[in-house]
Amino acid sequence: MPSDIRTSRQNVRNTSNHKKVKKILSGMIVPIIIAVIWQCIGTLELVTQIVLPTPWDIVLAAKNLLASGLLLTHLKVSFIRAAVGFIIGGGLGLFFGTLVGLSTRSEHLLDPSLQMIRTVPHLAVTPLFILWFGLGDTSKVLLIALGAFFPLYVNTFLGIRRVDAKLFDVARILEFSKWKRMKLLILPAALPNILLGVRLSLGAAWLSLVVAELMGSTEGVGYMIMDARQFSNTDIVFVGIIIFALVGKLTDSLVRLMEHHFLKWQDTYRGGA
Amino acid sequence: MDITIDIRDKSFKKERGVVHVLDHVYFHIDDGEFITVIGPSGCGKSTLLKIVAGLDTDYDGSVYIGRQKVQKPSVEQGFVFQEHRLFPWLTVEENIAADLSLNNAEIRKKVDELIDIVRLGGFEKAYPKELSGGMSQRVAIARALLRKPSVLLLDEPFGALDAFTRSHLQEVLLQVWAETKTTMILVTHDLDESVYLGNRVAVMDTHPGRIRHLIPIDLPFPRRKTHPSFQKLRQKVLREFETISEPPTTL
Ligand SMILES: Nc1ncnc2c1ncn2[C@@H]1O[C@H](COP(=O)(O)OP(=O)(O)OP(=O)(O)O)[C@@H](O)[C@H]1O
Ligand SMILES: [Mg+2]
Numbered sequence A: 001m002p003s004d005i006r007t008s009r010q011n012v013r014n015t016s017n018h019k020k021v022k023k024i025l026s027g028m029i030v031p032i033i034i035a036v037i038w039q040c041i042g043t044l045e046l047v048t049q050i051v052l053p054t055p056w057d058i059v060l061a062a063k064n065l066l067a068s069g070l071l072l073t074h075l076k077v078s079f080i081r082a083a084v085g086f087i088i089g090g091g092l093g094l095f096f097g098t099l100v101g102l103s104t105r106s107e108h109l110l111d112p113s114l115q116m117i118r119t120v121p122h123l124a125v126t127p128l129f130i131l132w133f134g135l136g137d138t139s140k141v142l143l144i145a146l147g148a149f150f151p152l153y154v155n156t157f158l159g160i161r162r163v164d165a166k167l168f169d170v171a172r173i174l175e176f177s178k179w180k181r182m183k184l185l186i187l188p189a190a191l192p193n194i195l196l197g198v199r200l201s202l203g204a205a206w207l208s209l210v211v212a213e214l215m216g217s218t219e220g221v222g223y224m225i226m227d228a229r230q231f232s233n234t235d236i237v238f239v240g241i242i243i244f245a246l247v248g249k250l251t252d253s254l255v256r257l258m259e260h261h262f263l264k265w266q267d268t269y270r271g272g273a
Numbered sequence B: 001m002d003i004t005i006d007i008r009d010k011s012f013k014k015e016r017g018v019v020h021v022l023d024h025v026y027f028h029i030d031d032g033e034f035i036t037v038i039g040p041s042g043c044g045k046s047t048l049l050k051i052v053a054g055l056d057t058d059y060d061g062s063v064y065i066g067r068q069k070v071q072k073p074s075v076e077q078g079f080v081f082q083e084h085r086l087f088p089w090l091t092v093e094e095n096i097a098a099d100l101s102l103n104n105a106e107i108r109k110k111v112d113e114l115i116d117i118v119r120l121g122g123f124e125k126a127y128p129k130e131l132s133g134g135m136s137q138r139v140a141i142a143r144a145l146l147r148k149p150s151v152l153l154l155d156e157p158f159g160a161l162d163a164f165t166r167s168h169l170q171e172v173l174l175q176v177w178a179e180t181k182t183t184m185i186l187v188t189h190d191l192d193e194s195v196y197l198g199n200r201v202a203v204m205d206t207h208p209g210r211i212r213h214l215i216p217i218d219l220p221f222p223r224r225k226t227h228p229s230f231q232k233l234r235q236k237v238l239r240e241f242e243t244i245s246e247p248p249t250t251l
Helices: A002-043 A055-068 A070-102 A104-119 A122-133 A137-161 A165-173 A178-215 A221-230 A234-262 B045-053 B092-097 B105-117 B133-146 B163-180 B191-197 B228-242
Strands: B003-014 B017-029 B034-038 B060-065 B077-080 B151-155 B183-188 B200-205 B210-216
Touching: A002 A055, A055 A070, A055 A234, A070 A104, A070 A137, A070 A178, A070 A221, A070 A234, A104 A137, A122 A137, A122 A178, A137 A178, A165 A178, A165 B077, A178 A221, A178 A234, A221 A234, B003 B045, B017 B045, B017 B210, B034 B045, B034 B191, B045 B060, B045 B077, B045 B151, B045 B183, B077 B133, B092 B105, B092 B133, B105 B133, B133 B151, B133 B163, B163 B183, B163 B191, B183 B191, B191 B228, B200 B228, B210 B228
Parallel strands: B034 B183, B034 B200, B077 B151, B151 B183
Antiparallel strands: B003 B017, B003 B060, B200 B210
16 A cells, blocks of 8 residues: 555656646747747848847857856846845845734734835836945845835734734644744745745845846946947847846746745645646 | 633614623623523524623623633633634644744644644645634644633534534543533523533523523533433423524424
């Protein structure tokens, strides 16, 4: 009987691997078709290079940038900015979201002000940040942090408030300590929302990074794009855009992976079937 | 521990006025006694248990367990809820252990024993979403038993179970009771169950909820549901029940 279970588990795993490959392949169909059509337009010279370089040109440009090491240097700078900004903003969002979620007193004290700041499109404060902190890394990191703060704040707050009151009764009956209540009840229950917050925060951090770097900088992927634009190197502009898309997608997948791992207890509809 | 229940009034304030749920519920339960409570749906059985557990303190009156006034919930008052209320993110064994560490050899051993008793071997690492309603309820019972409460409150714990599992768990409960002499209050809507398990059956009335009858069941254990004296007492409880407006769901 146990071996039966094991083989059937293995089968399940195999078919799920199979499904995964299928899923990835079906996700690639549309980009490939677009790339082929695009390449045809370029080779037939329907549009000039400056407006629309062919995918092949872009690949070549990327190769050159990689070979010269320029791409990696810019990417590293951008990545560090985004990471530091995300950690500061997201960390604060998580902290304040938890604080406000756990106590109505801090909610009354803090939430109205925070919600007011939230309604200001944070890109509108960019000029202010530049005035205060100059064009250096500080203003960029702070802008990214500001962008990353709210999604995590709002979703952590929401997640904590949605913990089932009936399970709180169980925690009272079992006499959980404050710490155990946090660890066994509140955090796991809020985790789906927190992870959603992480995803949205990462997206916001990335968006803020682009804006910050386009506003003016001397290195980073955003700078690379602006620099290339001045010299009408459209292929490099495309390389930059694609890099932004790839890294964005990659971090998003990472969070999804985390969701998959940490939320495997969840019993919700996953689409299809 | 013995329990002294003296609830003068328990009301819920709603938008459209006040609903009196419990009215002058007074009775004393001896140490080690097994009380079963039976009554129509909505008569306040769950409310009564929650008050005894200390989960609800917003009422007029008092409840004493031993000499201690019940003011808040504690592991001394074990509770099995009407719905299983497991933590969906914990596995079966983690749910039973909850805040206690499975790395502790003693806890580990007790948890394994309990998993055996409630017949969940092989499901130690399963999440609640993979369990049937009955299996979940068995986990909830194991969770309560692990803490060796001096009073065990059970709110229709076997309601969702099939007849086979139900009678197995009834035996388990009787065995635990015989071994530990834990004072038990078990709410049920099953007449047979109330007579089979209880030293006394409390029959509740509705609107407002109060104890209408306390019927002693002077039958030795183990009891046989087919025995004439069992049937006679069952008939008696049924007759008392029929004087109340709504009949129970299973007869
Ligand atoms: N939190 C609450 N707020 C308002 N009214 C409540 C609340 N809890 C219970 N009631 C009311 O109290 C009454 C008794 O509820 P209770 O859950 O104790 O009934 P019960 O006897 O356990 O019923 P059942 O057999 O269906 O479980 C019901 O009329 C219900 O509407
Ligand atoms: Mg009830």
